[in-house]
Amino acid sequence: MGDSITQAEGTVIEGRYRIVRRIASGGMATVFLALDQRLDRNVAIKVMHAQLANGPHRDQFVERFHREAKSAASIANPHIVQVYDTGEYDDREYLVMEYVHGVNLREEMSRRVTFDVRSAIRILVETLDGLASAHQAGVVHRDIKPENILINDRGRVQITDFGLAKAASQSTLSSTGMLLGTASYLAPELIESNISTTQGDLYSVGMMTWEMLAGRLPFISDNPVTLVFRHVHEDVPSITTACDGIHPAIAEFIGHLTARDPQKRARDAVEAFSLIRELIPRLPSDAWNYRLAPDQSSDGDADGAILKPRPVDMADMTEETAQGGPPTPPDVHSNDVPSVTSAVQSTIHPTGSNPTVPVAPAPEQSPDASGQQATIVVESPDDPMSLASITDDDPPREEPRTASPMGARVRAVLRHPIIITVVIASALLAIAGGTAAWWYLQGPGSYWTIPQPAGLSCVQNRECTIRDVSWASYEKSIKVAGIPYSVTRKFSDDVSEGRIISTSPATVGAHLNRRGGDTLSVVVSKGVRLSTVPKDILDTTTANGKDPLAALKKAGFTNITHHDDGDSWSTTVPKGAVVSISLDPGETVKHSDPVTVILSKGPMPVNMPDVVGKTQDQAQSEFDDAKLTVTYTKEYSDSVKKGVIISTSQAAGVELHWGDSVEAVVSKGPETAVIPSLVGKSASDATNTLEGLGFSVKTQGLNILGLVQQQSAKGATRLRDTDGKATVVTLTVV
Numbered sequence: 059m060g061d062s063i064t065q066a067e068g069t070v071i072e073g074r075y076r077i078v079r080r081i082a083s084g085g086m087a088t089v090f091l092a093l094d095q096r097l098d099r100n101v102a103i104k105v106m107h108a109q110l111a112n113g114p115h116r117d118q119f120v121e122r123f124h125r126e127a128k129s130a131a132s133i134a135n136p137h138i139v140q141v142y143d144t145g146e147y148d149d150r151e152y153l154v155m156e157y158v159h160g161v162n163l164r165e166e167m168s169r170r171v172t173f174d175v176r177s178a179i180r181i182l183v184e185t186l187d188g189l190a191s192a193h194q195a196g197v198v199h200r201d202i203k204p205e206n207i208l209i210n211d212r213g214r215v216q217i218t219d220f221g222l223a224k225a226a227s228q229s230t231l232s233s234t235g236m237l238l239g240t241a242s243y244l245a246p247e248l249i250e251s252n253i254s255t256t257q258g259d260l261y262s263v264g265m266m267t268w269e270m271l272a273g274r275l276p277f278i279s280d281n282p283v284t285l286v287f288r289h290v291h292e293d294v295p296s297i298t299t300a301c302d303g304i305h306p307a308i309a310e311f312i313g314h315l316t317a318r319d320p321q322k323r324a325r326d327a328v329e330a331f332s333l334i335r336e337l338i339p340r341l342p343s344d345a346w347n348y349r350l351a352p353d354q355s356s357d358g359d360a361d362g363a364i365l366k367p368r369p370v371d372m373a374d375m376t377e378e379t380a381q382g383g384p385p386t387p388p389d390v391h392s393n394d395v396p397s398v399t400s401a402v403q404s405t406i407h408p409t410g411s412n413p414t415v416p417v418a419p420a421p422e423q424s425p426d427a428s429g430q431q432a433t434i435v436v437e438s439p440d441d442p443m444s445l446a447s448i449t450d451d452d453p454p455r456e457e458p459r460t461a462s463p464m465g466a467r468v469r470a471v472l473r474h475p476i477i478i479t480v481v482i483a484s485a486l487l488a489i490a491g492g493t494a495a496w497w498y499l500q501g502p503g504s505y506w507t508i509p510q511p512a513g514l515s516c517v518q519n520r521e522c523t524i525r526d527v528s529w530a531s532y533e534k535s536i537k538v539a540g541i542p543y544s545v546t547r548k549f550s551d552d553v554s555e556g557r558i559i560s561t562s563p564a565t566v567g568a569h570l571n572r573r574g575g576d577t578l579s580v581v582v583s584k585g586v587r588l589s590t591v592p593k594d595i596l597d598t599t600t601a602n603g604k605d606p607l608a609a610l611k612k613a614g615f616t617n618i619t620h621h622d623d624g625d626s627w628s629t630t631v632p633k634g635a636v637v638s639i640s641l642d643p644g645e646t647v648k649h650s651d652p653v654t655v656i657l658s659k660g661p662m663p664v665n666m667p668d669v670v671g672k673t674q675d676q677a678q679s680e681f682d683d684a685k686l687t688v689t690y691t692k693e694y695s696d697s698v699k700k701g702v703i704i705s706t707s708q709a710a711g712v713e714l715h716w717g718d719s720v721e722a723v724v725s726k727g728p729e730t731a732v733i734p735s736l737v738g739k740s741a742s743d744a745t746n747t748l749e750g751l752g753f754s755v756k757t758q759g760l761n762i763l764g765l766v767q768q769q770s771a772k773g774a775t776r777l778r779d780t781d782g783k784a785t786v787v788t789l790t791v792v
Contacts, residue, residue, distance in 0.1 A: 137188030139218040163204035171352035172273040184215035189327035202262035256326035264315025272300035273355025305345035505569040543578040555585030589614035633660030661716035668710035685716040700727030
């Protein structure tokens with residue numbers, strides 16, 4: 059179908075389907091609105107992307123197209139988008155489908171946020187109705203999600219995208235073990251065991267219904283690994299946890315669909331459809347009107363931050379995770395935001411550091427004899443923020459030593475508030491001398507200590523480099539510690555967006571001079587640099603079209619594959635322009651993604667064929683083989699037979715190129731003239747007539763009366779002989 063289909067409206071496929079406009083584009087295909095000119099109706103045409111059609115895995119994607127067509131075509135149900143036709147045009151597969159004018163359920167969810175029970179149950183029932191027909195036909199959809207549930211202008215559900223569908227007997231999810239589908243709706247058995255069943259479709263329907271009613275999914279995470287882990291290892295919470303006041307029977311039915319154990323769900327959509335039909339008459343009228351207020355639909359995490367529900371697609375997973383076994387369970391309870399206490403402690407005593415005066419742990423407090431709590435708080439020489447606490451019930455203990463010559467040692471068993479005051483004053487006076495000066499100018503007060511980021515594992519007594527940790531989380535820690543910092547952002551191929559690429563100083567526990575104006579320099583990843591193929595790269599009249607390799611490099615692509623020996627000759631594409639490219643014009647991908655380009659070498663050089671003396675048909679065949687454009691003229695020839703080439707504008711063997719023009723002269727054969735009957739005419743008149751036609755005249759006979767008695771030729775007669783001399787006509791004159 060060529061890339062032109064994505065650029066110009068009005069393209070006609072197979073002489074029947076005229077492209078009107080593009081509707082949407084996904085990872086595998088682009089969908090267009092088209093007019094079926096034969097039946098005069100709108101249809102949707104799903105066209106495989108060019109890079110997939112020309113890629114190494116073409117057969118797999120073609121199989122998926124065929125599977126979608128066969129799966130949908132085998133199901134007769136108004137809630138299934140129908141497939142009308144399928145075919146291949148210009149090496150790209152396409153499907154012709156029913157055009158559904160409306161929105162998908164995801165868009166409707168975004169608009170409404172939450173659904174009342176009546177609307178949610180109607181969508182649920184119609185979805186189950188469509189799936190029931192699919193399950194009866196032995197087809198498992200395997201990718202039920204709001205994006206694949208269309209709602210037409212009449213408000214009716216139509217299920218689309220059977221590209222992942224398989225026969226129920228083919229229970230393995232994929233031959234490669236790759237998880238397909240959207241993580242937010244995948245059934246546990248699909249994730250854990252690659253088992254695809256009708257119950258898996260029901261689990262997805264249940265999750266979708268849960269989301270419609272609550273305005274969010276029961277499991278929320280930006281990390282797809284965490285998300286699939288929760289599906290496998292946690293029960294879906296009852297909808298009542300989000301929708302307090304919803305009818306228990308509805309909650310029970312949704313819980314039945316989303317049971318972690320597939321054996322606890324309905325057998326298939328036929329059974330689930332039957333169960334919901336039995337439930338509907340039993341619901342009281344007020345149950346149908348229940349709706350969670352949209353502003354109550356979001357839940358908060360431990361720090362009170364609002365979590366926006368966002369389905370996580372399996373495409374977000376790394377290739378290693380997607381192709382491997384069950385994911386390693388992450389810590390789903392981890393919190394990137396450290397408490398103020400932990401931030402301060404990590405600043406004072408980072409892993410691997412050896413503080414001069416460790417902070418004494420505060421023991422449990424107990425009341426003194428008067429029922430009052432007696433606590434002494436002493437500034438440690440190591441850090442004015444650290445706390446050493448001694449209660450009146452503490453036994454005497456020796457304070458840890460300090461490197462300072464004025465190091466404070468406190469031994470106290472305090473029983474009276476007056477003693478507390480005296481001891482505090484004494485301690486402060488003791489510390490206030492040389493110790494304070496040392497602390498400020500040379501000791502811990504003269505520098506900041508780089509804290510350890512949350513989530514970074516360090517080995518004791520080894521350097522611990524700060525890298526690939528959340529900057530948002532770490533920034534809170536260094537702000538609490540009061541460390542000045544500067545941030546630069548750079549693209550990175552191996553560090554995700556928002557995570558730290560490097561710091562200077564680079565390691566946990568390093569020092570920054572407070573007095574010298576030092577700052578912590580942080581380089582934060584902007585993620586992988588994205589590059590966009592110039593939209594005009596196929597336009598040979600533009601600078602990008604004339605030098606496509608330079609255009610791709612300028613756009614930031616770093617993995618361009620082009621081999622001179624792989625370029626091809628072309629009569630239509632100028633030399634140096636693109637013949638084919640593995641990405642579509644305007645497509646945006648990672649800068650390091652491979653881009654394969656084949657350029658034109660222009661018209662191929664050929665030798666002028668030797669066609670003189672050959673028939674016009676024979677000559678045309680040789681001109682076609684050499685891809686030369688020929689113009690024929692015809693001339694009379696007394697020596698060359700009619701239909702044979704007399705001459706050409708280029709000599710045989712001359713170097714030409716595909717598309718060059720040549721001229722060839724074709725013989726019309728000898729020229730003839732029609733000689734009338736001259737008998738009875740005067741010899742002079744007859745002679746004039748013949749000479750006027752181009753003949754040579756010879757007379758013979760008595761020539762008494764001067765009248766022609768006989769003539770040697772009559773009718774159509776050659777004007778010249780093979781030597782080019784005029785034909786002689788003999789007149790007998792009496």
